[in-house]
Amino acid sequence: MNRYILFLLLIAFQANSQSIKATYTEKILKTIGKDSRNNSNEIKPKTFTYYYADKKSITELIPSQKSSIDTSHVEIGGRKLETYHQIVLPTINITFKDLNNKSIRKEYTISDKDFSAEDKLTEYEWTFADETTIINGYTCKKATSTKSLAPITAWYAEEIPVNDGPGLYWGLPGLILKVELGEYTVVTVDKIIISNENIEIKEPEMKTRPVSIRQMYKDTKTYLDSISPLTKYK
Numbered sequence: 660m661n662r663y664i665l666f667l668l669l670i671a672f673q674a675n676s677q678s679i680k681a682t683y684t685e686k687i688l689k690t691i692g693k694d695s696r697n698n699s700n701e702i703k704p705k706t707f708t709y710y711y712a713d714k715k716s717i718t719e720l721i722p723s724q725k726s727s728i729d730t731s732h733v734e735i736g737g738r739k740l741e742t743y744h745q746i747v748l749p750t751i752n753i754t755f756k757d758l759n760n761k762s763i764r765k766e767y768t769i770s771d772k773d774f775s776a777e778d779k780l781t782e783y784e785w786t787f788a789d790e791t792t793i794i795n796g797y798t799c800k801k802a803t804s805t806k807s808l809a810p811i812t813a814w815y816a817e818e819i820p821v822n823d824g825p826g827l828y829w830g831l832p833g834l835i836l837k838v839e840l841g842e843y844t845v846v847t848v849d850k851i852i853i854s855n856e857n858i859e860i861k862e863p864e865m866k867t868r869p870v871s872i873r874q875m876y877k878d879t880k881t882y883l884d885s886i887s888p889l890t891k892y893k
Contacts, residue, residue: 677854677855678710678711678853678854678855678858679709679710679711679712679819679821680708680709680852680854680858681708681710681825681848681849681850681851681852682706682707682708682709682850683709683846683849684704684705684707684846684847684849685704685707685844685845685846686845686846686847687702687843687844688843688844688845689842689843690843705720705721705723707719707721707752707826708721709825710860711821711834711858711860712857712858712859712860714759715755715860716755716756716823716860717753717754717756717861717863718753718825718826719753719754720749720751720753722748722750747769747883749767750768750769751768752767752768753765753767753863754826754827755860755862755863756780756823756829758780758822758823758829761780762777762778763778763780764776764863764869765777765872766863766866767875769883770886772882774875774878774879775866775868775869776869776870776872776874777865777869777870780829781827782806783804783811783829783830784806785803785804785813786802787800787802788802792814794816794837794847794848795836795848797816797818797819797836798817799815799836799837800814800815800833801813801814802814802831807840808840809842811828811838811839811840811841812839813835813837813839814835814836814837814838815831815832815833815834815835815836816833816834816836817833818833819834819851819853820832820833821833821834823835824836825838825846826838834851836848836851
């Protein structure tokens, strides 16, 4: 019976050509790496807009905070040395998904350097759990995946029969309203509007030669390491 109701919801949603507008907030709880620590008081939450129509979606960062470099000093062997803690934030972070052909595009700009990626959507191989929670007025079910650097927990609303979600995430029988990436990151919907408005989801302009998503992350890390103030101590 539940599957039949979901099928009717999906048919009704598609027949009305409904579109979705939403905002999501991403909060960094802890950084990944050998120097991982709690950053919740240092990195402000980031806000993303999300648009969906005709089995396409685009998630885009609303830039609100500039990069910062904090300088302090330590004394070693009688010498006073500078130490740096650097927070570098992107000015452009766009994720475009086409569920028709399961493709994804990313445009990313950080410290005036552009990065482009083009790839196939990740098959997350979700595992379903018998847990529910209320998010923004919607009853959401739980699914998990290990197809990432950290375990993923996603909460999706079957009342919104769209197999998509913010950023890289997708592939569940309902819109993903919350994503927990291990103990490191939480992405949660703030506001959502479903309407019959005709929204055209356009692919972002490609600024550089595209590489895979994985390679883009590697290239970004290499670039940030190369411009870090700490490089002069290496």
